[in-house]
Amino acid sequence: MLIVKNLHVRVGDKPILRGIDLEVHAGEVHAIMGPNGSGKSTLAQVIAGRDTYEVTQGEVYYEGVPLLEMEPEERAREGVFMAFQYPVAIPGLSNTRFLHAALNAIRKHRGLPELDAIDFLALIREKAAFLQMDAGLLERPVNEGFSGGEKKRNEIFQMAVLQPRLAILDETDSGLDIDALKIVANGVNSLRRPGRAFIVVTHYQRLLSYIVPDRVHVLYEGSIVRSGGKELALELEASGYGGLQRGAARDAAPALP
Amino acid sequence: MASQEATIREFAEQEYRWGFDSRIDSETIPPGLDEGVVRLISAKKGEPDWLCQWRLRALRHWQRMREPTWANLRYPPIDYQQIVYYSAPKSPAGGPQSLDELDPAVRQMFDKLGIPLAEQERLAGVAVDAVVDSASVATSFQKQLAKLGIIFCSFSEAVRRHSELVRRYLGSVVPYTDNYFAALNSAVFSDGSFCYIPPGVHCPMELSTYFRINARNTGQFERTLIIAEPGSYVSYLEGCTAPMRDEHQLHAAVVELVAHEEAQIRYATVQNWYPGDREGRGGVYNFVTKRGICRGARSRISWTQVEVGSAITWKYPSVILRGDGSVGEFYSVALTGRRQQADTGTKMIHIGRNTRSTIVSKGISAGRGQNSYRGLVKVQRAAEGARNYSQCDSLLLGDQCGAHTFPYIEVANPTAQVEHEASTSRIGEDQIFYCRQRGLAAEDAVNLIVNGFCKEVFRELPMEFAVEAQKLLAVNLEGSVG
Numbered sequence: 001m002l003i004v005k006n007l008h009v010r011v012g013d014k015p016i017l018r019g020i021d022l023e024v025h026a027g028e029v030h031a032i033m034g035p036n037g038s039g040k041s042t043l044a045q046v047i048a049g050r051d052t053y054e055v056t057q058g059e060v061y062y063e064g065v066p067l068l069e070m071e072p073e074e075r076a077r078e079g080v081f082m083a084f085q086y087p088v089a090i091p092g093l094s095n096t097r098f099l100h101a102a103l104n105a106i107r108k109h110r111g112l113p114e115l116d117a118i119d120f121l122a123l124i125r126e127k128a129a130f131l132q133m134d135a136g137l138l139e140r141p142v143n144e145g146f147s148g149g150e151k152k153r154n155e156i157f158q159m160a161v162l163q164p165r166l167a168i169l170d171e172t173d174s175g176l177d178i179d180a181l182k183i184v185a186n187g188v189n190s191l192r193r194p195g196r197a198f199i200v201v202t203h204y205q206r207l208l209s210y211i212v213p214d215r216v217h218v219l220y221e222g223s224i225v226r227s228g229g230k231e232l233a234l235e236l237e238a239s240g241y242g243g244l245q246r247g248a249a250r251d252a253a254p255a256l257p
Numbered sequence: 258m259a260s261q262e263a264t265i266r267e268f269a270e271q272e273y274r275w276g277f278d279s280r281i282d283s284e285t286i287p288p289g290l291d292e293g294v295v296r297l298i299s300a301k302k303g304e305p306d307w308l309c310q311w312r313l314r315a316l317r318h319w320q321r322m323r324e325p326t327w328a329n330l331r332y333p334p335i336d337y338q339q340i341v342y343y344s345a346p347k348s349p350a351g352g353p354q355s356l357d358e359l360d361p362a363v364r365q366m367f368d369k370l371g372i373p374l375a376e377q378e379r380l381a382g383v384a385v386d387a388v389v390d391s392a393s394v395a396t397s398f399q400k401q402l403a404k405l406g407i408i409f410c411s412f413s414e415a416v417r418r419h420s421e422l423v424r425r426y427l428g429s430v431v432p433y434t435d436n437y438f439a440a441l442n443s444a445v446f447s448d449g450s451f452c453y454i455p456p457g458v459h460c461p462m463e464l465s466t467y468f469r470i471n472a473r474n475t476g477q478f479e480r481t482l483i484i485a486e487p488g489s490y491v492s493y494l495e496g497c498t499a500p501m502r503d504e505h506q507l508h509a510a511v512v513e514l515v516a517h518e519e520a521q522i523r524y525a526t527v528q529n530w531y532p533g534d535r536e537g538r539g540g541v542y543n544f545v546t547k548r549g550i551c552r553g554a555r556s557r558i559s560w561t562q563v564e565v566g567s568a569i570t571w572k573y574p575s576v577i578l579r580g581d582g583s584v585g586e587f588y589s590v591a592l593t594g595r596r597q598q599a600d601t602g603t604k605m606i607h608i609g610r611n612t613r614s615t616i617v618s619k620g621i622s623a624g625r626g627q628n629s630y631r632g633l634v635k636v637q638r639a640a641e642g643a644r645n646y647s648q649c650d651s652l653l654l655g656d657q658c659g660a661h662t663f664p665y666i667e668v669a670n671p672t673a674q675v676e677h678e679a680s681t682s683r684i685g686e687d688q689i690f691y692c693r694q695r696g697l698a699a700e701d702a703v704n705l706i707v708n709g710f711c712k713e714v715f716r717e718l719p720m721e722f723a724v725e726a727q728k729l730l731a732v733n734l735e736g737s738v739g
Contacts (some may be wrong), residue, residue: 077696
């Protein structure tokens with residue numbers, strides 16, 4: 001579903017990603033872990049289409065199509081979804097109206113008839129109930145005055161409505177208490193399908209106890225330094241990123257005389 | 258990948274779609290202003306002597322005044338002697354008696370503007386007075402309204418047929434001494450709309466005036482007077498456009514509203530005069546005085562304006578709250594793109610006891626636009642228990658525009674409650690990216706964000722006009738995001 005080949009990305013003069021290789025198949029959940037500043041969020045944002053990053057080298061294919069040549073909205077319409085680490089507020093624009101416009105833009109792209117207000121309302125009520133979202137949030141302006149937890153839950157709610165093929169969760173666990181974390185994780189797990197893949201970006205192992213990944217990748221200074229199964233997350237939890245840094249530095253450093 | 262900055266930049270640089278020129282056979286006098294011109298205008302309209310004398314007093318007063326310079330606006334000096342003060346489409350003596358007699362070119366022009374004048378083609382429930390340059394060319398639904406005792410006609414006709422009403426109220430809210438542009442208007446005003454709602458009558462349809470400047474080098478100076486007798490209700494709408502011309506056109510209008518006891522007047526404007534091109538060539542200079550008085554107890558006046566056009570907008574629709582328990586409201590969306598400048602706001606003058614006012618101002622700046630809110634809340638000594646709530650929000654698109662706020666608050670009664678809230682925000686790339694990541698095109702994203710920002714004002718507009726206003730904003734913002 002997603003193939004990332006030798007991806008190099010920088011912001012201004014500063015290299016952030018230095019040759020990422022990653023392959024995600026339909027039905028899989030991949031976790032990207034790593035310390036702050038390792039480039040996790042950059043990877044998520046580049047896949048979603050943020051243009052503040054400059055891709056200097058490498059390629060990304062989504063369903064066999066070069067992803068980097070697509071506008072962000074085209075990627076979204078083709079099924080790429082990112083749950084934002086910091087969802088922005090849009091004052092005055094109701095969550096419902098926003099999501100209705102988004103869903104219909106996606107449906108139109110796929111040649112499906114637009115959903116009218118009544119069908120749409122029925123759909124979002126069902127999804128909101130499932131995520132135990134307060135129905136009042138639906139009519140509130142997008143993310144305005146939402147608590148940190150409400151914002152994150154709202155992202156997963158949007159995902160449930162838009163039904164993407166590839167969902168990237170960018171530190172969705174940050175700022176969530178344990179109850180909210182469970183609800184969010186349940187929501188994600190219920191959306192797992194053979195035809196859908198997830199990339200879960202997180203700093204902590206905690207989320208991965210609830211969303212169990214098929215593969216775990218550790219990002220350090222812009223490179224994937226280790227990949228493994230779900231046990232790798234537990235190992236990191238025990239040893240921390242500190243040991244990893246020493247290991248990575250040792251691997252990367254030239255032999256000293 | 259298209260840059261979002263470029264999108265924002267293009268947003269305010271859309272073509273003006275109402276800029277066509279119509280070849281209408283007109284009667285136009287030479288440019289310049291003196292007593293002779295004022296007498297000529299008055300004579301052309303066959304006015305009574307009292308009105309001619311009133312105009313002349315206004316002219317003399319204006320000649321002693323200086324153009325105000327306090328507004329946050331920059332424009333070259335206006336040469337008032339280069340302006341044509343009267344131009345009107347030619348018509349049979351006494352004006353067209355029915356739509357059939359109307360110059361087909363005029364009719365075509367309104368069709369092209371999407372304002373068909375024939376009643377059967379009109380939006381149900383909206384009566385229209387159509388004003389081109391200096392003259393009213395058609396008013397629809399007059400007969401039906403007359404059955405209820407409602408008078409809705411051109412100002413000229415009101416002077417001829419309802420002279421006593423006009424004489425009693427003309428200048429009673431905005432005297433000719435009020436300000437420079439009001440004095441100028443009082444001397445040379447040519448036409449406009451007049452509306453009278455008898456006691457206890459709820460006007461069953463929206464009344465509206467559509468203003469069109471067409472002739473070259475011509476100023477438009479219309480005058481609107483609305484009188485709502487005790488217990489009556491009227492909702493009034495005003496729209497305007499002008500052709501694209503390289504030179505600036507002057508528009509100096511006066512609107513007076515009078516609400517008697519328990520009467521309610523809602524006045525909505527969608528102002529879409531030609532804004533000039535992106536280099537600042539051409540465009541309408543819009544200097545307008547609008548004021549209403551809540552004369553009677555528990556009367557209510559609300560102004561709603563959507564200002565998207567004009568090179569310069571200088572406009573402060575105000576309410577004098579004289580009746581006890583009267584209510585004044587001002588809801589405004591002002592968009593300045595290209596090189597447009599707006600200095601607009603309101604004055605709420607609390608005189609009566611327990612008077613209330615609400616101000617909601619939404620300024621949107623794009624391109625190289627400069628947008629200023631200027632508002633006065635004045636609570637006089639007798640205004641026991643007066644309350645005001647003001648909210649002024651500014652939204653910036655791009656980094657070459659400006660937003661400014663000048664609130665003035667004067668309170669002479671200690672029981673008054675005055676609240677003022679203000680915010681300035683920028684449409685962020687973050688917001689646009691968020692929307693695009695959900696599948697929305699950048700332009701749709703900007704429209705949704707801007708409409709969200711304006712929501713509190715749009716919901717004050719009658720339904721069809723709220724839709725129109727949203728479309729108009731969309732058109733004016735098109736291309737700002739790519």
